[in-house]
Amino acid sequence: MAVKAMKASEVARRVVEKKDLFILDVRNEDAYADWKIESDSFQYMNVPYFELLDGVEEIMEDIPKDKELLVVCAKEGSSQMVAEMLADEGMEVSYLEGGMKTWSEHLEPVKVGDLPNGELYQFVRLGKGCLSYMAVSNGEAAIIDATRMTDVFINFAKAKGVEIKHVFDTHLHADHISGGREIAEKTGAVYWLPPKDAEEVVFEYAPLTDGEQVRIGDTAIDINALYSPGHTIGSTSFVIDNRFLLSGDILFIDSIGRPDLAGKADDWVGDLRETLYSRYRELSENLIVLPAHFMIMEEVNDDGSVQEKLGTLFDKNHGLNIEDENKFRALVTENLPPQPNSHQEIRQTNMGKITPDIDKKQEMEIGPNRCAVKA
Known part of the structure; x- marks a missing residue:
């Protein structure tokens, strides 16, 4: 039997479409336990590669014959060799x-809504839980929370025939x-960053402050900056077209942002509560929340997007329903993942x-998303 190479984009479609797939992951047990391809419709087996050096006969009975089979490893080589052994069988x-x-x-672009003379796209990084955005109108585009795979955004804009004019990060x-910053340098766009998160940066940027409005295209698409500290001291949300709330790492679909990644959980927990329980409560409950991350596959909708109405989250998100401030503080400071x-x-x-360099960047990012408090 011939061995086939399956692209990450093909796996992503199976995740979104909830198709069956049996994954034999041949990484070490600790790497597999820390992070794997997630889908409720997949089945898994973890057998480290070194246990299969003498052959795959002992695991043949445990592999279903009626499901599509994919072998996974860290970089490709080990999985290809094991796949060839299985093909020989x-x-x-x-x-x-x-x-x-x-x-x-891998980034999977998903349209999440229409804008005046344009669209709003979400770029879903299924393997890392990152979510980026591109707002398009009348030949211009703005990008929010781009990942380091810059060509994906630049090529997508070219395919849409739009010019990238502004690039934002909701926080550091x-x-x-x-x-x-790299997209801005390549395209001549303006790079925006909250100044309270930028005190140690060594490059020039446009300061993103509360109430800032940036026009995209000739239509009335205003990106309104909403100061919303808590995850970081400079965290800033965006309300686009009075319909979409890009919440950064402050509010997720099933959880809330952690305030400790700069070592200041005790200092920032009050800011986090103020943002979630006061600032966001003043916003329309009809706003569609579009976060910068998702934590679990249950947060991914059937169309592959991650989004929910703010009013629904006020009802269902546990992190938004803790009346006692001391209990909230305990949740946020004592219930943090690694x-x-x-x-x-x-x-x-x-x-x-x-x-x-690129190899080091890949190594630094390996692993699951850990931006949320465990509710």
Whole structure:
């Protein structure tokens, strides 16, 4: 049987469409336990590659014959070799092209709404839980919270025939490397960053302050900056076209943002509560919340998007319904998951203080999203 290479985009479609897939993950047990391809419709088996060096005969009975089979490893080589062993045993099998490093980098664009003479797109990074956005109108575009895979955004804008005019980061990211500044440099766009998060950056930027309005195209698309500290001291939300709330890492669909990635959880927990329980309560409950991350696959809708009405989150999101302030403080400071891999190095990179090469950037970002408080 011939072995096939399956692209990350093909796996992503199976995730979104909830199709069956059996994954044999041949990474070490600790790597698999920390982070894997997530889908409620997939089945999994983890057998480290070194246990299969003498052959795959012992696992053949545990692999279903009626499901599509994909072998996964970190970089590709090990999974390809195991896939070839399985093919020699008569199995129809694929391996993940580029391994988990490629899965971590794949972006799936999804249209989330119409704008006056334009559209709003969400770029879903399924392997990392990151969400980026592009607002398009009358030949112009703005990008919010871009990842380091800058060509995806630039090529998407070219395909749409629009010019990237503005690039924003809602805050100084600590879990992934921002591509915002690089996109601005490549396209001549203005790069915006909240000044309270930019005290240590070593590059020029446009200060994003509360009440800032940036016009995209000739239509009335205003991107209104809403100061919303808590995840970081400078965290800023956006209300686009009075319909969409881009909440950054302050509010997610099933959880709320963690305030500790700069080492100041006790200092910022009050800001986080003020944003969620006061500032956001003053907004229309009909706003569609579009966060910068998702934590679990249950937050991904059937169309592949991550979005929900603010009013629904006020009802269902546990982090928005803790009346006792002391209990809220305990939740936010005592119930935190492990910090993101290399988060200090990622912050230094996003400040412009260090410039790691591509291999180092991939290594720094490996692992799951960990921006949320565990509710």
